[in-house]
Amino acid sequence: MARPRSEEKALAILEAASSCFAERGISASTAMIAKHAGLSEGTLFRYFPSKEALINELYLYLKKTLCAYLSDGFPLSATLEQRARFLWFSYISWGVKNPAANITLSHLDVGDFITPELKQKAAEFFPDMGIHEEFVQSTVFSGLNRGFADSVFQALAYSTVKFAAKDPNNAEAYKHAGFTVFWKMLE
Amino acid sequence: MARPRSEEKALAILEAASSCFAERGISASTAMIAKHAGLSEGTLFRYFPSKEALINELYLYLKKTLCAYLSDGFPLSATLEQRARFLWFSYISWGVKNPAANITLSHLDVGDFITPELKQKAAEFFPDMGIHEEFVQSTVFSGLNRGFADSVFQALAYSTVKFAAKDPNNAEAYKHAGFTVFWKMLE
Amino acid sequence: MARPRSEEKALAILEAASSCFAERGISASTAMIAKHAGLSEGTLFRYFPSKEALINELYLYLKKTLCAYLSDGFPLSATLEQRARFLWFSYISWGVKNPAANITLSHLDVGDFITPELKQKAAEFFPDMGIHEEFVQSTVFSGLNRGFADSVFQALAYSTVKFAAKDPNNAEAYKHAGFTVFWKMLE
Amino acid sequence: MARPRSEEKALAILEAASSCFAERGISASTAMIAKHAGLSEGTLFRYFPSKEALINELYLYLKKTLCAYLSDGFPLSATLEQRARFLWFSYISWGVKNPAANITLSHLDVGDFITPELKQKAAEFFPDMGIHEEFVQSTVFSGLNRGFADSVFQALAYSTVKFAAKDPNNAEAYKHAGFTVFWKMLE
DNA sequence: AATGAATGAGTGTTCATTCAT
DNA sequence: AATGAATGAACACTCATTCAT
Structure with missing residues (x-):
């Protein structure tokens, strides 16, 4: 083959x-x-x-694509808030522009189609944005499995995209509310 | 007969x-x-x-069960924080005790299997805990679709249960981290 | 049983x-x-x-009912045409009054649900109206299996009932056309 | 490829x-x-x-096949009787040679499986043999729904085929008896 | 290399019949 | 005697996968 x-x-x-x-x-x-x-x-x-192989490769492909989008223009040496803000709004922006990808990723992330190993591998695509460290050291998440913060972040992002896409007139409000929550988690 | x-x-x-x-x-x-x-x-x-009817009834059944669990011993007249705390820890506790139910509910809540009408109906099972109003009027979510706050809350809860169940030694830490986030959202 | x-x-x-x-x-x-x-x-x-037994008994039941209807008031000693006319219009009248029975009988007569033996048995319910003999001795059907004339007669009757029921305004016209054909067969 | x-x-x-x-x-x-x-x-x-599509296509296929058989050698400019005779004996001959097709067609024509539209379409396959007009305008059927004459003709033909096939020694006699009835209907 | 016809296990669902109550 | 819950084979139809072309 x-x-x-x-x-x-x-x-x-x-x-x-x-x-x-x-x-x-x-x-x-x-x-x-x-x-x-x-x-x-x-x-x-x-x-x-096989279909399973396609699903796995699709997962990697979508994560890579998303990751490339987030990396583009990322202000590596800006303040934490600026970096977080960039990350968040880029993430949401990608989701809104690629609704199918966002929905598919949410299906794949929630189901049992993707092995933890593959999820781990995909997570490594993400460039070091100096945010994870903050996350892990934040008051809230300190000492916990890094995946937990990721998982919460992603769920928050998926919900935000979903509501922003469904109700475009209030898209900005959802995005900012989502960011507020995100930022609170980092404090 | x-x-x-x-x-x-x-x-x-x-x-x-x-x-x-x-x-x-x-x-x-x-x-x-x-x-x-x-x-x-x-x-x-x-x-x-039909399978569809089974799915719908299962959704109602699980929500009812969960709701009964949450209502049991709920301190109706306590402070907001006490009520929120009770709600959160009960929710997580139920999820940890009923991992299949928690996963299934997350599938059903995220997928397109359940009509909005049925979701609405299920939501009405929940007793008035005086929390929703706070949630919706909180700084973060005020003015937004009520479903958004729900969605974020649930996503947070599902993630918390998932990690608490997977890593029982740190279960308490996950629960408290989750509550911290929840509480921040209400402020 | x-x-x-x-x-x-x-x-x-x-x-x-x-x-x-x-x-x-x-x-x-x-x-x-x-x-x-x-x-x-x-x-x-x-x-x-069993369902099969029910079907068989239903066949006999419907044929008996029909037969009783035809026998009622039959002018045994009238002329052939009068007898034929009575038979025909009674038959059609029964069909129009009992559309379900008529349709069901047509299903049963055309399918392979009823054994030839049972059909034969049902045929014997019909009283001697002195018509079969004429039929069999008619120019057209002389020497042929009696079932053939029956079969043609029934098919003609089913069609007539069907069209008369579907188009009630012209019911009389269908009945008379049907009778004309029937009568031609006896000449 | x-x-x-x-x-x-x-x-x-x-x-x-x-x-x-x-x-x-x-x-x-x-x-x-x-x-x-x-x-x-x-x-x-x-x-x-789908099974339904198969049934519909089968109906068209059988009607087309039958039609092709009837058209083969049809004496377009002969007298009405000659044309009717050709049509009748071809029809019966096809039925006797293709007993399954004949039975299946009778099921399809009598049941509710085929829409009137499809029946109409199938009817149009039949070449203009100059017989329908005579049929419909005959003393017997004039003024009635054209389908009635068709229905009676087909019922007569199905019965004839059935008996001719079951009792091959007298096949010719059944065919001629059937034709006699058919011809009487046209007069 | 690309195609799409062929496959057969699997899907949700129905139903005649049995039998515990 | 009457009930209707229980059954499992059968049904129409789907689909990931294989392989002849």
Whole structure:
């Protein structure tokens, strides 16, 4: 099952999977995904040996994409609040711009599709923004498993994106409320 | 008269569904659920006319159970902090004692399986604890859709339960961290 | 499986079966039939040992009922045309008054649910109206299996009832057209 | 390119459906049909998206086949009697040669499986043989719904085929008797 | 390398029939 | 005698995966 060369097709499948999973849940069929990608049913399996493998790769792909977005322009040497603010609003902005990706990621993060190992691996993509350390040393989370803060942060972000997307007129209010909560957690 | 329909079996199905959904997601099969409940496949459908109906009833059942747990001993006339504290620790305690129920509820609350109407109905089971109002009028959430605060609260609670259950030695620490965040949101 | 005494309930089941089969085809469920008869699912099987037996008894019941209707007032010693006319218009009248029975009988007569032996037995219920002989000796059907004439007659009658019921304004025209064809067959 | 979808298999399914429906009625299972066609259950649904669609296509297929048979050698400019005679004997001959098709068509024509629209569409396959007009304007049927004449004709033909097939020694006699009735209806 | 036809286990659901009550 | 809960085989249909082309 040597991976064929067309990176473009692999990407098309990942994007199609993201949008199908967002629309129909993880039970969206491989046939539907292949069709959305403009490929035939069998071809999908030349790029991903199984649906499970596709799901895993999709998880990594989405996290990488998100991570690249967050890194772009990140003010590494700014104050903590400035960095946190940048992180938060970038995160939400990505979610609002990529609703399918956001929904799919929330499905994948909540379900049992992704092994803890893979989640750990994905977490490592995130550049050192000097925030995690603050998080872990904050009054609230000090001494606890780093994943806990992540988990709370993500859940907060998913909810914020969901409500901002559903009620665009108040999007800014949701974003700021979310940030307020986030910032309180760091204090 | 024929054998009466047994409430016990309906409960067995609901419990089996909760544990199967927790383990396999909502796509766990009705056959698997029936087997876990110790019944034949057909019997499940005498108690619940469809999988969808089972899911809806399970949602109400779990919310009711949770609600009863929270109401038990609730200090109606205590200070806000005392009430919030009771609510939080009861919530987490229930989740830790009923991990399958907690996971299943998180699946149901995040997915599209339950209609907003049913969610609303379930929300009405909860006794008036004088907390919602504070929540909604708090500095953070004032003016926003009430569902947003709920959603954030629940996400926080689910994460807390998850980590407390996974790492029982530090359970207390997670619970207190979670409460701290919760309380900050109310201020 | 001794037949219980309540003849009334057996009749209720037969009538319910007739109306359910008319509405839903022979695949109407025994549960539905029992419900229409005002009985519980299991009770049906105390009166008829199986669905197949019910179908067979229903066939005989409907044919008997029809036959009694045709016999009522039959002018045994009138001319052939008068007898034929009476037979025809009675037949159609019964069908129009008992649409469910008519539809159910047409289902049973056309399918393979009823054995030829039973059909033969049912045919013998019909009183000697001195018409069959004419039929068999008519120019058209002389020398052929008596069932052939029956079959054609019934098909003609079913069609006539169907169209008369569907288009009541022209019911009389259909009846007379049907009779004309019938009469031509006897000449 | 992958294996092309084989017209042969679609035909095998249609033929299998025809024979299963003839034997067991329209409730014959898709599994049985697939097995008779020498295919797996799933394959049937690649050729026909649902049982209902299969039934509809089968109806059209059988009507088309019958129509092609009737058209072959039809003496378009002969006298009415000659045309009627050709039509009748061809019809019966086709039915006798294709007993399953004849039985299946009779089930489909009498039941509620085929929409009036589809029946209308199938009727249009039949070439203009200049007989319908005579039929509809005949003394007997003039002024009545065209479907009535059709219905009577078909019922007559189905009965004739049934008896001719069951009693081959007298097949000719049944055919001629049937034609006599048909012809009387046209006069 | 790409295709899509073929597969068969699996899905939610129905139903004739049995049997404990 | 009557009930209706319980059953499990059967149903129409889906789908991840394989493989001939």
